[in-house]
Every structure is written in C-alpha cells, then in structure tokens.
Amino acid sequence: MIVPAAVTACFILLPLLAMVLRVDWAHFGALVTSESSLAALSLSLRTALASTVLCVLFGTPMALVLARARFRGLNVLRSFVLLPLVLPPVVGGIALLYTFGRRGLLGQWLDVIGFRIAFSTTAVVLAQTFVAVPFLILSLEGALRTAGQRYEAIAATLGARPTTVLRRVTIPLVLPGLLSGAVLAFARALGEFGATLTFAGSLQGVTRTLPLEIYLQREGDADAAVALSLVLVVVAVLIVIATRSRRAEGGL
C-alpha cells in the first residue's frame, strides 16, 4: 500500500518539481512583470473575483434548494447542476457560445438591445462562473446537510421569520462551508482555460487571462510561461492551505 501511494505522490509532485527546476530565476521578476503578464494577471484576478461573487450569489440559493427542498426530480436537478464538473470545458464554451453568442439562444435578443457578451470580459466571467459554480454548490450543500435543520427549527419557534432564520442562523452556521466553497470556486475560475478560449477568445487585456497567456507564451517564450505557471502554482498552494486550515477549525 505504501509503495503505490509513494508512486502517486511522486506522480503529482515530480512534474511540479520539474517545472520549478526550469524556472529562470535570474529573469523571474522581469518575466512576471512584463506588460502582457501583468495585464493577464490583473484580468485573471478581476474576472476570478467577479465570478466568485456570481457563484456565491447564484450558487447559494441552489445549494439551499438542493439541501432543503423535497420534490420529485431533485436528484435529476442536482445531476444537471453539477454537470459542468465533468463536462469538458471546451464543450461548456461551445454551449455558452450558442446561448450568449450573437446568434445564440439569448444572445440574439441581447444583441438587439445592444449587449454583446461573446468575446468580452463579461464572457470570461460567465465562462468561469459556469465551470466554478458546482464547486460552491457542492461545498455549501454539504455544509447545509451537516448543519441540519434543528437550529433553524428552534429559531422559528423563537419567532424568527424564514428570512431572519436564513440571515441570522443558517448562513452564519454554514459560513465555513460557504467560504471554502468560494475559495474552491475562485481557484477553478482562476485556472479556467477551455471554456474561456472558446467563448471569450484571447484578446490581451480583455479576455486573455493568465492560463491563456501561459499557453501563448509557451510557443514563443518558454521561460515566461514557466514563470507565470509558478505564480499559479503558488496561488493554488495558498488556496489548498487556506481551505485545509479552515476545515480543521470549522469542522467542515
């Protein structure tokens, strides 16, 4: 058991090590602060934060429905909501294009009133939200189920209307789950590549996020790609540490 586990650990750590070994430390600073790198980094952070906010706003009600409601078809609904987890991102991008693109299902009407979403920064945020929201929903639904409904029942008998129960009892109780869900969604949004490229394209400063920049740089300037990759690895490690310590103290 220990030997295969060690193989697994190597399988995960070795590529990271290999990459770190290739970092051109002498020029690292210059590589990650070049104009295109900074533009991609800033765009990535802004869009990932925006889509995390959207995930919280749209994912929270869905998690509440999945955890609390009881109706026929709930499991089917859950499966569909979690579909983006297993769907290839590029397929998600295509699907978004046929929804919000200029000739898409909704896009043609949005186009009439002057909204063009595809190949804009909005499209980046939508693509990231599409792939990231299941992470928030899963994490929050688990937290809601763990918390149970006993506190909510007590709060109701104490005279709290449902909105008060939600605001003063349910949300505070599941806050650790909500936070770790948001952090995971942020991480997924930050790493989004396929759906973004398909639905939003790769325009510097507008839709070219860090993963897209890395992919492009890999062709011309491998050192820049490696340096930027390291930035994302560091962010990922920080996120893993943050969610782990939160789990330890929050019991979720």
Added chain:
Amino acid sequence: MTAPRRKGAVELDLAVTDRDVRIALRLMPGEVVAVLGPNGAGKSTLLSLIAGLVRPDTGTLTLDGTPLVDTSRRIFVPPHRRGVVLLAQQALLFPHLTARGNVAFGPRSTGSTREDADRAALQWLAAVDATEFADRRPAQLSGGQAQRIAVARALAADPHLLLLDEPMAALDIAVAPALRQLLRRVLRESARTALLVTHDILDALALAERTVVIEGGRIVEDGPTRDVLARPRSAFAARLAGINLIPGTATVTGLTTAAGTPVRGRPDADLVVGEPAVALFNPNAVAVHLDPPTGSPRNHFPVTIAEIEPRGADVRVRATENPDGTAGLFADLTAASVADLDLVPGQRVHFAVKATEVGVHPRATADGEPRRSIR
C-alpha cells in the same frame, strides 16, 4: 421578571396518519402537564405538531381561542407566528452567538430594538443565574450551563406555551436536579402553560400537577400526576411508576404529611424545607409487621390490607385508599412471607420502610393547594 399572566389555553385534536398518532388534549392557562410514554409512542410528534414543525393530516389546534391549525379550513400558522417555544433535550444554542446573543434572539426576531432585546437577555440570564456566562460562546459552556441559557432563551421569547422535550435527559445526573429546580421556579413565577415530555417520574412529580400517558399514538391516561404514578392504569405507567408516593411538606429529615405524620428519608439535593415534597419508595423495600415495630429507625404506617395479588414470583399487598381518596401504599413480598404472616384482606398491619430506602423529592403544587406568590 414578567408579571403573572393567565394566557396559554390550549385545545387540540390532531392526527398524523402515517405515524398512527391521534391525540386530543386541553390545557388550562398556566397549567404544566407532563407527558409520559415509551419511546416511539408519539410524544415528540405531539410537540412537533404543536410547534408547527410537523403538519397534521387532520385536526385542529387553538391557542387562547386563535386557531393555529384547522385542516378542514386549511389553516396552518407557521412556527414563527405561534408563540410556542420548544426547549429540546440538547440546548441547541446558536454556536455563532454569545449566550447573551442567544437569549436576545427571540426578542430581536419579534421586533424588539437591539437595546430592548439586550436588556431582556440580561434579565433572563440573571433569572437563570447565568449572568457570568453572558459573553461566552456555547462552545465554552458545560451541558448544564448551556441548558440553563436555553431556558432563558425560551422564556425571553415570551411564549404563550412552552414545550419541553426531555430537557434534563442529556444532562449529568449531578446537574439535572439544579435545572429541575430552575424550571420549577421559572414555570411557577411566570405561571406559563407548559407541556413537558419526560422519562423521569421525578420530573413529572416536581414540575407537573397533571400527567398524561401516551402509548401507541393515543392518550391512555390523564390525571393528577400523583394518581397516575401511584395508581397507574396503563401498562407503561405501571412499569415506570409502580412506586409508593407520600405527599407532604419538606422537613430537614424528610417530610410531614398533611395529617402530621413525619416520614424520614434521604432528601434530594434540590429540596427546600417548607416546600411541597413527595416521599418515594419501592414496594419491595416495604416490610409487613403484624405488631408495630419498636425502637427501630424505620418509618412505619398502620394500614388496612385492601387486596393481595400475586405478581410473578412476588405477592403485592395493597393497603386501602387514604381518607382523601389518594392511592394506598403497597408492599411486594415473597409468597412464603405472605403465607407465614397469614395475611388476609381487611387485616390491620404495619408497613415499615427504612429511612435510607425513602427518597424525598420536590413536588409540583397540586390544584387546591396555595401556589407560592410570585416574587
């Protein structure tokens, strides 16, 4: 402290078909009623129905004349508008709020300002002797402390009806009497209608004048607590109780009955001299003598045998009813000793029981006895 009130009249007749529960019950304002019954009998379902956490299939529920449930008229008032508060086995304090925040939750939710709710919270924390814990989080409280704060939280919501679901069951044996005493005090002071589900006859005796027994989703017994426990008619109450009860007033050594007979026993930790009390002892701790036993540190009661009934290997010797109509004492003897003593109904004998076999516990004031004034 809230002024005494006379509200909380409850009338219900509710049924849940798939749980096979059908219960009809009336509570007078200020009445405390104990609900006894085996696990799964429907006790908790009854409380959930009244609190509005479970919907009945059919039935009605009114509180002070206001219909809360009427299935024929499609009335179902949601829990937060019922004025019915549930105190559960676990304190279930909101873990993200301090003790004070927990107690203020009810007033805050029903429209009090922050200042008023906070003031009410401090008053109720003082009423349950928990002022020192005001700023602690539930995680920093012991089970008994948390349950005291849960009592304060429940009362701060100023319910018309208080539902208590085995509030002592999860507590340490050492802590339970103190909470029982606290509940006695606050229920009496606020003259609040309450329904108390319990497994412990001491809870019923200490807190409730009236006891109902639920078995198989139906009320099978309903009467003054003392009668239900001393003269159980249902199988469950008989198993649970089957114990001798002598009511009286607490003294240092035990209690004195209304007739002035002293009963010596082990006083409970929460017993207060001069308060209503009840002496309990097992029928198999009772010895039967033909002549009055002399010079022994025992309680002895001259009685007349009413009936002698075999109970498995033992024989139960039951004395006649007391002049006030309460149940007579009874003794469980071996068949051999009944034969030795040649006991027959109508015979005058003496029941003797060692003081160490007698527990003396607080007792809820029965109807007709003066209620202690509100402080």
